[in-house]
Amino acid sequence: MKHITQLLAAAAVSMAIALPAHAETTLTVHYPMPGFFKDVMDTISKKFMEENPDIKIQFASPSATYEEGIQTILRQVGTSEMPDITFIGLNRLRMLDERDVAVDLGPLVQKDGNMAEQGFSDTILKLAQVKGKQVGLAFATSNPIMYYNADLVKAAGGDPENPPKTWDEVIALGGKIKALGNGVDGIDYRWQGDDWMFSALLFGAGGKMLSDDESKVAFNGPEGQKAVEVLHRLVAEGGMPVFTKAAGEQAFAAGKVGFEFQTTGALRNTIKNVGNKFDLRTAKIPLIDPVNGRLPTGGNAVVILTHDAAKQDAAWKFAKFAAGPYGASVVVPGTGYVPNNELAAKSADYLGDFYKQNPLFQAGLGQMPVMIPWYAFPGSNGVKVTQTIVDNLSRIVDQSAEPKEALDDAAADVEGMLPRS
Numbered sequence: 001m002k003h004i005t006q007l008l009a010a011a012a013v014s015m016a017i018a019l020p021a022h023a024e025t026t027l028t029v030h031y032p033m034p035g036f037f038k039d040v041m042d043t044i045s046k047k048f049m050e051e052n053p054d055i056k057i058q059f060a061s062p063s064a065t066y067e068e069g070i071q072t073i074l075r076q077v078g079t080s081e082m083p084d085i086t087f088i089g090l091n092r093l094r095m096l097d098e099r100d101v102a103v104d105l106g107p108l109v110q111k112d113g114n115m116a117e118q119g120f121s122d123t124i125l126k127l128a129q130v131k132g133k134q135v136g137l138a139f140a141t142s143n144p145i146m147y148y149n150a151d152l153v154k155a156a157g158g159d160p161e162n163p164p165k166t167w168d169e170v171i172a173l174g175g176k177i178k179a180l181g182n183g184v185d186g187i188d189y190r191w192q193g194d195d196w197m198f199s200a201l202l203f204g205a206g207g208k209m210l211s212d213d214e215s216k217v218a219f220n221g222p223e224g225q226k227a228v229e230v231l232h233r234l235v236a237e238g239g240m241p242v243f244t245k246a247a248g249e250q251a252f253a254a255g256k257v258g259f260e261f262q263t264t265g266a267l268r269n270t271i272k273n274v275g276n277k278f279d280l281r282t283a284k285i286p287l288i289d290p291v292n293g294r295l296p297t298g299g300n301a302v303v304i305l306t307h308d309a310a311k312q313d314a315a316w317k318f319a320k321f322a323a324g325p326y327g328a329s330v331v332v333p334g335t336g337y338v339p340n341n342e343l344a345a346k347s348a349d350y351l352g353d354f355y356k357q358n359p360l361f362q363a364g365l366g367q368m369p370v371m372i373p374w375y376a377f378p379g380s381n382g383v384k385v386t387q388t389i390v391d392n393l394s395r396i397v398d399q400s401a402e403p404k405e406a407l408d409d410a411a412a413d414v415e416g417m418l419p420r421s
Contacts, residue, residue, distance in 0.1 A: 025314040030060040030083040032069040032300065036265055037087075037140070038062070040334045048321050055314045066300065067194060067383055070095055073305070077101055084306035085315050087139055090127065090299055091196075094376035097130040103304040105134040108316050119325050119343030127340065127373065128301035136301030137323040140265065140337040143295045143371050144190075144200045145363040146170075146286075147252065147260040147270060150279035152177050152184065156258070163283040167230050170259060170286060171238040177258035178239025186239025188248035190262035191231065191397065195389045196374060197261070199296040200285060201227035206292035209375045215418070219389075220411035226288050228403035231396050242398050249273070261285060263298050264364030267336025271360065282363040287370070295367055296374045299337060325350050338364045379419035388413045 029045070031037050045057040060081075063069035066089030074095070076082040088096060096102040109115055115125065120137070127138035150160035156176035164170040174186030191197050195209075198219075202209070207223025210216065218224075234240040239258075243251065252260040253273035260270075267282070274280045287293030302319045306312055321327060328344035329351055331337050339345040346352060355362055377385045392410035395401035401409070 024054055024056055025310055026056040026058060027085055027306075027311060027314055027318060028058055028060055028083040029085045029087075029318075030062065030069070030073065031087040032063045032066050032089070034062040034064075035269065036335050040330050043330050043334070044322050044327050047326060048318055051321075052314075052317060055317065057318065065193060066092060067386065071383065073101070074099070082305055084304070084308075084311050085318060086303050086305060087300045088136065088303050089194075089374075090138070090141075090297060090301055091194075091374040091376045092382065093128060093135045093301060093303070094130050094378065095380075095382050096303065097133060097135050098379075101305065102135045103307065103312065105136065105304065105316075105319075109134055112320075116342075118320065119328075119341035120323075121342050124340055124342065127297060130376075136303040137319050138340040139300055139302045139323045139327065140331050140335065141297055141299040141340040141371075142263045142265040142337045143297065143364055143367045144197060144261060144285050145264045145267075145367070146283045147262070147267075148281050148283065149252070149255060149258050150281045151255070152180070152258040152278070155180055160279065160281060163281065164259075165284075165286060167233075167286045167288065171230075171233050174234070174238030174240065174258055183256055185241050185251065185257050186259065187234050188243050188252055188257050188260045188262075189231065189234050189240060190245065190248065190260070191393045192243075192245045192390065195386045196263075196296055196298050198227065198231075198389055198393060199375060200261075201230055201288065203296055203372060204286070204293040205288035206294070209377070210418075214378050217411040217415050217418075219414075220407045223288075224407055224411075225404060228393075228396055228407045230288065231393065232403040235397055235399060240397070242394075253277070263336075264361075265298065265335045265337045267360060267364070268334055270336075280360065282360045284363050284367055294370050294372045297371045298374055299340070332361070333358070336361060336364065338368055377414075377418075379417070381417040385414050385417050388417070 031041055049057055060083045063072050070092040073086050124138060128136040148163055153160050158173045164173055178186040202219055202224055205223035205226045209219050211218050251257045255278045302322050304315045306315055325341050325344040328339045328341040332339050332351055339351055344350040355365055389410050392406040395406045396403050
């Protein structure tokens with residue numbers, strides 16, 4: 001009997017040696033803006049690997065901005081450096097699609113069946129589509145909101161319980177806060193970096209970037225002129241200095257700025273940076289046209305780049321996990337972005353009670369009905385177009401050009417960058 005036991009044990013050892021271990025798939029993942037997303041990505045990947053021990057997630061060096069992110073990926077196409085998965089700004093998905101870089105997720109969506117059961121409604125899926133093609137899955141979505149220092153608002157004669165609802169009211173109160181002196185400024189409007197916050201003013205006036213056939217610039221029409229006039233008045237009347245992005249964030253967190261207008265995605269960091277220095281509040285951003293005004297949907301989508309069959313299967317699992325209910329339940333409280341998964345938003349297991357307990361997060365949630373896609377310019381000059389708009393906005397902010405002059409100059413330059421059929 002002992003001999004038989006020894007033989008069986010030896011056979012088991014022999015079989016264990018002969019049978020290969022289950023292969024581990026390693027996915028390289030790239031993402032932007034580590035200040036917002038590093039902790040979020042670490043948490044999501046750790047949980048994913050716990051539930052999928054045969055898949056390992058390793059991160060490539062993150063990019064500082066969405067613009068740097070898309071340029072990094074385009075440089076790496078066809079090389080061994082290109083990651084298997086990337087997170088791309090929603091307004092740059094078109095660039096990936098036009099170059100046929102991203103994997104079409106349509107067949108994977110169809111194979112999965114009813115994606116709505118996983119919280120991916122048709123509306124949510126469309127956020128990461130380009131002309132009907134499923135280029136990615138929306139991961140983090142945001143809209144611009146108003147942050148304000150309730151202590152400064154009160155000191156300037158305003159009512160913190162009833163913050164401004166129009167740009168006229170914002171500008172008037174910003175000027176009064178500036179007049180308080182002691183190094184205090186009225187407003188910080190986050191116009192730098194890309195065209196998103198310009199879109200908030202333009203779309204908020206009911207305008208659009210290009211004509212319907214995308215052959216002509218439309219952002220210098222009446223709505224665009226109203227948009228840049230507001231930007232001009234924020235400086236001339238509302239007490240907004242020429243801040244860099246970092247300087248504006250630091251000044252607001254230090255209690256030296258009354259109003260800050262930027263993405264709801266910065267909310268968690270703002271709460272952390274402000275601490276107990278002052279009474280931080282949030283509210284909806286004013287719309288120039290309260291009836292027809294809309295707001296751009298900021299954020300990014302998870303995109304699969306690898307064409308390796310085994311890696312694609314693993315990458316699809318990770319994409320759905322990151323953009324799914326668990327991922328959303330990490331992204332929203334970890335950043336301030338609005339939920340992009342319906343299961344996460346409704347279920348008590350995820351975010352069902354979160355907004356009741358965290359009122360600062362409600363401003364972005366309340367603006368979801370007026371969110372429209374962040375416009376993506378056609379052709380290969382998308383990044384140049386964005387920089388051209390930003391460069392001309394800077395002329396308005398530093399008062400070196402009249403609003404209409406800067407807007408028309410931007411329009412003329414962008415017109416020449418559009419693709420010709």
